[in-house]
Amino acid sequence: MPQHRTRHSAEFKAKVAVAALSESKTLAELATEYGVHPAQITRWKQELLERASDVFGKAKKKEVNHDAEIDELHRQIGKLKVENDFLSNLPGLSLAGRRNKR
Numbered sequence: 001m002p003q004h005r006t007r008h009s010a011e012f013k014a015k016v017a018v019a020a021l022s023e024s025k026t027l028a029e030l031a032t033e034y035g036v037h038p039a040q041i042t043r044w045k046q047e048l049l050e051r052a053s054d055v056f057g058k059a060k061k062k063e064v065n066h067d068a069e070i071d072e073l074h075r076q077i078g079k080l081k082v083e084n085d086f087l088s089n090l091p092g093l094s095l096a097g098r099r100n101k102r
Contacts, residue, residue: 008036016041017048 016034020027020041027038034041 017044020045
C-alpha cells in the first residue's frame with residue numbers, strides 16, 4: 001500500500017519551527033509531539049531562520065509604497081481642484097445655468 005505525503009499548512013510549519021527554535025524540547029520530543037520527522041523539523045527551522053528577514057523587509061517596502069501612493073493621490077486631488085476652480089469661473093459654464101436650460 002503506497003504511503004501518501006502529508007501536506008502541512010504554513011501555520012503548522014511555523015509553529016513547529018518556533019518550538020524548535022525555543023529549544024525547550026529536543027527534536028525527538030517535538031517529532032513525537034507533532035508527528036513529523038526530526039529532519040523535517042530541522043529543515044523548517046533553517047528555512048524560518050533564512051527567511052525571517054523577508055518578513056520585516058516586505059513590511060517596510062509596503063509602507064514606503066503606501067506613502068508614495070498617498071502623495072500621488074494628494075497631487076491628483078490638487079490638480080483636479082485647480083481645474084475645477086478654473087472651469088467654474090468661466091462665464092457660460094455655470095452648472096446652475098446648465099440645469100436651468102434643460
